[in-house]
Amino acid sequence: MRAPHLSLRALRLSLRPPRLSTTAGGGALTCVLASLLVACASTAPVPKDKLAVAEQAVKRAEQAGAAEYASSELATAREKLTQAKGKADDEDKGRSAREADEIGRLADQAAVDARLAEARADAGKADKAVAELEDSVRAIREEAGRVQPPVSQPQSPPPPQQ
16 A cells, blocks of 8 residues: 655645734734733732731730740741732732732741741740749748758656656
8 A cells, every 4th residue: 555645845835834814813813812911911919818917926926925935936927927028019010820829828927937936935934934933832842841840759658656
């Protein structure tokens, strides 16, 4: 069996890229491309709820004393919140859904870091309270040992008289 023979001209025509025409087909392609550009340039909304949650978590951690007991965790939370706010404040440029997701992710991480800082601050305060309580108990025991009268020896009954 012999393979069908294609002429060189037919082969060239089959490999040639299609031409864009200015007819209705070309207009449809232009509309599709324009709608894709508009979709890519649209601004995704800022996750303001996540930013608010992160900001409240940082404030609670600060009020719990995280600056004293968990300063590195608090600093990390503040840094991530600042990054998220900075990216969210860029209103003049278009924001993609990916950028909005990154802002939300940074805000979530800031909230988690702040909660960790708050928990460590609470634990630090509890440890300090336990140490103070142990010191008080030790002092009370020492004082109780000094105040007690010496224990007297039980007296044996007097010998019976005869």
